[in-house]
Amino acid sequence: MVKLTKRIGGFVLRLAAFAAALAALIVMVTSRERASFFAVSLEAKYTDMAAFKYFVIANAVVSVYSFLVLFLPHESLLWKFVVVLDLVMTMLLTSSLSAALAVAQVGKKGNANAGWLPICGQVPKFCDQITGALIAGFIALVLYVFLLLYSLHSVVDPFLLQKS
Amino acid sequence: MAGEKILLGCGTTKIWILLLGLRIFAFMATLAAAIVMALNKETKTLVVATIGTTPIKASLTAKFQDTPAFVFFVIANVMVSFHNLLMIALQIFSRKLESKGLHLLSVAILDMLNATLVSAAANGAVFMAELGKNGNKHAKWNKVCDRFSIYCDHGRGALIAAFAGVILMILISAVSISRILTNSNKFSTAAASSP
Numbered sequence: 001m002v003k004l005t006k007r008i009g010g011f012v013l014r015l016a017a018f019a020a021a022l023a024a025l026i027v028m029v030t031s032r033e034r035a036s037f038f039a040v041s042l043e044a045k046y047t048d049m050a051a052f053k054y055f056v057i058a059n060a061v062v063s064v065y066s067f068l069v070l071f072l073p074h075e076s077l078l079w080k081f082v083v084v085l086d087l088v089m090t091m092l093l094t095s096s097l098s099a100a101l102a103v104a105q106v107g108k109k110g111n112a113n114a115g116w117l118p119i120c121g122q123v124p125k126f127c128d129q130i131t132g133a134l135i136a137g138f139i140a141l142v143l144y145v146f147l148l149l150y151s152l153h154s155v156v157d158p159f160l161l162q163k164s
Numbered sequence: 165m166a167g168e169k170i171l172l173g174c175g176t177t178k179i180w181i182l183l184l185g186l187r188i189f190a191f192m193a194t195l196a197a198a199i200v201m202a203l204n205k206e207t208k209t210l211v212v213a214t215i216g217t218t219p220i221k222a223s224l225t226a227k228f229q230d231t232p233a234f235v236f237f238v239i240a241n242v243m244v245s246f247h248n249l250l251m252i253a254l255q256i257f258s259r260k261l262e263s264k265g266l267h268l269l270s271v272a273i274l275d276m277l278n279a280t281l282v283s284a285a286a287n288g289a290v291f292m293a294e295l296g297k298n299g300n301k302h303a304k305w306n307k308v309c310d311r312f313s314i315y316c317d318h319g320r321g322a323l324i325a326a327f328a329g330v331i332l333m334i335l336i337s338a339v340s341i342s343r344i345l346t347n348s349n350k351f352s353t354a355a356a357s358s359p
Contacts, residue, residue: 048302051291087276087337091330094280095287102233102288103295107303113230114296116305148276156344 007074010150017143018066021093024136025059028052031129035122044123049107051099052130058096059137062089062144079155086148093141097134104130183339184255190332191248194282197325198241201289204228204322206315226312233292234319240285241326244333247278268347272340279333286326293319 032045046052066089069082108127110118120127209223228234251271262268297316299307309316 042302044302049300050294054291083341084338087279087334090276091280091283091334094284098233098236098284098288099291102231102236102292105232106292106295106305111230113224113226114305114308116303119303145277145280149273152273152276152341156341156348 006154010147010154011070013143013147013150014066014070017140017147018063018070020136020140020143021059021063021066024133024140025056025063027129027136028056028059028133031126031133033123033126037122042122044119044126046130049103051096051103055096055100055133055137058092059140062093062140065089079151083148083151083155086144086151090141090144090148093137093144097137097141100130100137101134104134179339179343180255180259183336183343184252186332186336186339187248187252187255190329190336191245191252193325193329193332194241194245194248197286197322197329198238198245200318200325201228201234201241201322202238204234204315204318206312208311226308226315228319231292233288237285237289237322237326240281241329244278244282244329247274251275263347268340268344272337272344275333275337275340279330279337282326282333283330286323286330289319289326290323293323 028046032043034041034043036042046056065085069085072078072082104127106116106118107130108118108120110116205225205227207223207225209221211219212222213220228238251274254271258267293316295305296308296319299305
């Protein structure tokens with residue numbers, strides 16, 4: 001009974017992480033805004049920044065991986081491999097979130113010393129969507145840290161409970 | 165022979181030496197990255213205008229505190245190098261206590277969390293450095309590296325050291341997890357063999 005609830009808990013956690021990563025991906029891909037500025041029209045889309053492209057790719061990889069692991073049967077030996085891959089996916093998520101956050105922060109506040117002006121004043125809707133995507137990415141990251149601990153617990157038996 | 169191995173702690177001495185060597189390298193790499201980035205500063209004075217015969221100089225400084233990603237880089241690398249130092253001390257001085265309780269588990273979990281921390285720091289800094297080196301046409305941000313080349317060179321060195329630290333932290337996590345596995349295997353086989 002306890003084992004079943006643990007398995008269901010792990011499944012629900014992974015489903016939530018899949019949903020969060022997918023949401024971050026979709027919100028960032030559909031963010032696009034056109035602003036006209038003294039008869040010059042500029043279009044802001046996520047492909048302008050390399051960090052946003054990396055964010056989209058990393059979240060795509062994490063969503064596909066989570067979706068595939070959802071269907072892994074519990075008795076298979078691949079669960080040891082899942083521990084390693086969970087660590088890799090967590091590192092992908094943290095690095096992509098950190099990069100996108102750094103670039104978005106410069107876009108919002110600018111960098112006075114380098115002479116970089118903030119762009120959020122001209123394209124506010126784009127900035128809001130990027131913020132939403134980053135929040136979803138952060139939720140996916142937190143869920144993945146819990147998933148990492150859960151996979152380690154279910155595979156390695158670190159509390160040495162098997163006395164038989 | 166089996167009793168002697170259990171007395172020495174978990175796993176063999178070879179894995180112990182390998183883990184110690186990896187931790188020392190990771191400690192040095194992350195500490196070097198933090199120090200090089202923290203001391204990263206370049207000042208350039210330019211002549212802005214000339215009134216009569218006296219030139220008016222303005223000085224521009226590029227320092228790491230301007231960019232929050234670099235501040236996070238320094239702080240995270242200091243934290244990870246401190247973690248490695250702590251783990252080195254723990255490994256040397258508590259060899260006998262390793263199989264008791266949650267020792268190996270907490271070491272493995274902390275190693276994994278610190279691996280993700282240092283990867284976040286290194287990656288955030290590398291994307292900001294790419295922005296400084298190439299600029300961004302769409303946002304009209306001009307590049308910084310053509311004027312502050314020493315600043316960029318030092319930053320590049322710090323980033324290389326941090327990425328070496330990332331790879332080493334992944335290896336350290338792998339070895340720590342495998343130590344838990346050998347420990348749990350050993351206890352289950354020992355308990356199974358003594359009815």
